Amino acid sequence: MYMVEKALREDESMLELKGVTIDFGGLRALDGVDLNICQGEIFGIIGPNGSGKSTLFNIATGFLVPRSGQVAYRGRSITGWKPHRIAALGIGRVFQSNSLFPNFSVKENLIRSGFMRLTTGFLGSFFNTRRFRSENRELEEKAVELSRFVGLEERVDTLAKNLPYGEQRRLEIAIALGPDPDLLFLDEPVTGMNPTETASVMELIRSIQKGGRTIVIVEHNMRVIMGICSRIAVISFGTKIAEGNPEEIAHNDKVISVYLGTRKIDAAY
Amino acid sequence: MRYKYVIFVLLLALAVVAPVVVDNEYFTHVLVLTYIFAIFALSYDLVIGGMGQISLGQQAFLGVGAYVSAILSSKLGVPVWLCLFAAVFAAGAVGLFIGCVSLRIRGAYLAIVTLGFAMILWMIAMGWRAVTNGQMGIREIPPLVIGLPFLPRIEFDSPGKYYYLALVFLLFTIYFISRLMKSRLGMAITALRENEDRSAILGIGAFVHFLSAFTISAALAGFAGFAYVHYIAFVDPKILSQYYMITGLIMVIVGGTTTIGGPIVGALIFFFLPEWLRIAQEARLILFGAMLLIFNTLMPQGIYPASLALRRFVLERGWRRQQ
């Protein structure tokens, strides 16, 4: 079975942000943000557009360096680390857009996602050693398994750029799972999907979490957030204005005022 | 899929008998040059097609390989096959250095810096007369020799004999590059080429892998330089000039990037088309300029990949008609 049970301590802090601050030119994008994400939970981050959510992701995954503050993964400081080193620690990510290799087939995309598992270098390829061949076979098998997990098994040889939007997003999630991350960042995974697709992605996310992974998700779709997250943080204009479980957030005055009528949205659903 | 291997064996057979069938030394000579520069074009495509980067300095490595081998073998009497290692190593080292300086920031920046390094090497070749003989170049470079104990000694000093050696070199290069692209490094650079951010998340760091590939392409170009110099038995600073850079670019772009057949087709076109059309030197360059422009705009992936796509299209059409 692909989803190995994670032997991690319950309630271990997976990701901790302390006082993270960053400026873009004259604009303070994030101001002293604190976050603590625990093992095994699905943590949601919401907030109006431009409030700094994607910036947070970029800092946590190493694409941006904060002006001050620290980022720690499982107690280890990763502030200022380059993205590929952070990825090697077990952090995965799905971008808001452009998160796959468009000119490769689904299978080739997923094969590449297992890159970090390869150990044979060029010499192995040059002499076509047994280890080289077996590693490549493993990579292919895992790629097919991943495609099965997200329901893309039929489309394994289609070019990624030719997939319909919903399947592309699912492929992106599969790619992010390739390196077997313990912590997964999802940036607006259901944006632009119809209710059926949204529901299936929600199921997917839940089954990812059941495998023992921790998930941080940024979304605008309140139903999704309220539905699958165990805890939520609300960011507005670069500061965290609220944090708690869905119930607390839905009735938090500050949050409501920021969204100008969260109640109405809840009622509609 | 078996198609590929059958065609390859056919072409190989054709290549093996060609010099015997066409009993014309000039024809064989042009073919030898084609093979040697196909190696150069393949090394160039590793950077342009494989890595998706712009290097305007590949001729630097060609020149380094050529000069190092020429100097060691003719002035210092080093055995020729040892010079091979020296040439490849030196070219790779220069590639490593240039890559370290310039691969962190890419785009137009990389293009200009690689050009600059090639210029500096050219000026060194022109100016350091004690070592490189300046503009006069180095003549009387010993030919390649195979002197195994119980076999007759073979000196590769004529087009006919060098032909098979060049063919072997090319076949080795083809094997080398195809295995490289299937290896971990090949996977890494094609991923980086398609989507650098995504690759970073998958643990593929841009700089390290690009540097490795760049160094390897430099070493390969140095290999081509070695082969060239021991065939022509002469080297001068012209080998470091922009002429060879343009040669390489034309072969890669017109022939086809990111494939192995592409640069080889490009080399064939580059060497045989002017012969076929019988054009003078300056007009030749204008022709190539026009071809480069047209192909770059209309068929940017080159002739060979385009023909592959065409063949695939035709086959699919035929299949559907049968049904």
Next chain:
Amino acid sequence: MSHAYGGSIQRLFSATLRVRNRWQHEIVRKGKVDSMDLGILIYQVFYGLTTGIAYVVFALGLTLMLGVMGILNVAHGEIYMISAMLYCSLIYYLGLNYFLSAILAIAFVCALGIVCSKIAVEPLLKSQNPLLAIILSTLAISMMLMNGSVLLWGATTVPAQLPLQGELHVGGLLIPKARVGLSGFGAAAVCLLYLFLEKTVMGKVVRATSQNRLAASLMGINLRRVYTFSFAIASVLAGLAGILIAPIWVSNPFMGQSMILKGFIVVIVGGLGNIRGAILIGLLLGLAEAFTGHFVSVYYRETMGYVLMILILIVKPKGLFAR
């Protein structure tokens, strides 16, 4: 960061001074011209600045295209060359006066530039890797233009007369009036460009596009028109640079090749798309070349630019003032 390097730069500088002093003492002892003469120093400065202004004008065109369209136009040098050749030819063969020839030459290359941009640049701006595609297409055009010019004019020079004869006497120095006039022209052109970009509406449109193409198009700016316009301005600048250089140096079909290399140096060190950087570095390059030419040897003048560029890049990989 600069503090860490400050010490080593100081030491390098004083070491260079010590070496240079030793050379100069040699020259003085051998009874040659006293090169420590202040007059000659000032002359070198003047000489460097006047050449530098031409470099600035040329590089501004290059950097403008880099900033607005994000492309590297390799044919920029050939446009400069054709302007210079045309200018000299109109004066020499047709006997037209200086002013008219200059205007005709610049108008011609402006039109030529627009044609080139329509063929080779604009269609490729939407391709997957526009920078590479356009480097290749402008390279192709530069090849065609250069070899076409060789066919047209022959591989020789076209003589040019200085538009102003005679010299000015300034504090014991003889300064050719022609240089003063030309530099004045160049400086005026740079000021005009600066004013244009800062004060006029079109100038602001160009600057906006160079900062953020997407935002500019969303604000209703017709990108295509801005591109054509920028290319036209860049061609005019290249043409003007040709007019400034033609009377001072020899005009031949190959002058574009060496000029574009200088343009690259200025643009890389000054920052891609950085106007102030281009102005400063262009002047500095002129000065550096003048000093190298006089105090070291004319031969190394060209190399100096590249060596300095590489050295600066090793210390500051993004150029001296990166955007």
